[in-house]
Amino acid sequence: MAQSKRSPPKYTEGDCYVQWRRKVSMWQLVSDVKKSEQAILINLYALEGHVKAQRAISGLAIEELHSDDGMNILLAKLDETFKSETVDEAYNAYVNFNRFSRSSMSVNDFVLQFEHLYSKMCSHGMELSDAILAFKLMDGANLNTSERQLALTLGADLKFKTMKSALKRVFGSTTPAEATPNIKEEVFTNRLMERRKTGMKKETTPKKMNPRNKFGYITRCAICDSKMHWAPTCPHKEQVMSTEMEPQNVAITLQMDNEKMEVLSNEADGHAVVDTACTKTVNL
Missing domain, CATH: 1.20.58 (Methane Monooxygenase Hydroxylase; Chain G, domain 1)
Structure with a gap:
């Protein structure tokens, strides 16, 4: 246990500098190494083999490291060197977390x-x-x-x-x-890919029928009796109009003698004839 407290955390190539600094802070809290010796121990053991870190603190005198403020001096020098890398490490940590998903x-x-x-x-x-x-x-x-x-x-x-x-x-x-596959998404994706490969046009939705009247029956076109449109948009409108019959004069001859004609004329004077379209006699 005493030996582990004396051994500072190693900082090797590729390690996260922020993580290592955090471990060093924890080591300082539990270590029984004197403050004046901690920077020397970090230099000899923790930074061994780390070329960039050794180069960063190579200008520090032994007297500076072997003091109660030695750790602050050493860490400040390392911060200057690895500060820019800390930003990159922070971004990489964010990207790795943000893009991580279960595969x-x-x-x-x-x-x-x-x-x-x-x-x-x-x-x-x-x-x-x-x-x-x-x-x-x-x-x-x-x-x-x-x-x-x-x-x-x-x-x-x-x-x-x-x-x-x-x-x-x-x-x-x-x-x-x-997991259960999402069948609807798979079907849609397959159809979309197939349509792109074959150059199929987008499917058109079927036309709707005419609305119903107040009696519940589907309304029809007055020209062609279709349930799909009304007379104003009927495709047969012009054809029907061009074939309509021209007006004809109809002559009606009544075979009746003059006396009866005169009586009928007098009786009908000032009156009108109403066609009820009834097949039987209607008494008014």
Whole structure:
């Protein structure tokens, strides 16, 4: 135990500088090494083999390192060298977390990797609210529609801890290959790809029939009796109009003697004839 407290964390090529600085701060809290010796120990052990770090502190005198303020001097020099790299590391941590999603791994493995990547992003001061983190976890899990609805129901309090527990409890060992495929999306995608390959035109929707009248019957065209349009838009309108019969004069000859004609004329004077279209006699 005493030996581990004396050994500072190693900083090798490719390591995250922010993470290493955090480990050094924790080591300083528990180490039994004197303050005046900590910078010397870091130089001899922690930075061994790290060419860029050794070059950065090569200008520091031994007297500067071997002092109570030696660690502050050494870390300040390293900060100057690796400050620009810290920005790149922060961006990489953000990208790795933001683009991470479940592919072929189980939900349990996905949750573990999700938390690992999020902790790296948090080390650069980038933290998400509990609700956003919960939604991010659910979206990254690549659940189908029914599974997503179930997860939202179980994680209705919008807390990351609740959502994580729900996903692990319900879908823990499930992989994407075992999930139910979205048949509607697959059919639509296949049709779209087939249409692009064959150059098919977009399918047109069938025409609607005429609306119904107040008696419930479908209204018809007054020209061709169609149920699909009315007379103003009838395609046969001009054809019917061109074939309409011309007006004809009709002569009606009444075979009646002059005396009866005179009587009939007098009786009909000032009166009109109404055609009731009835097939039987109508008494008024």
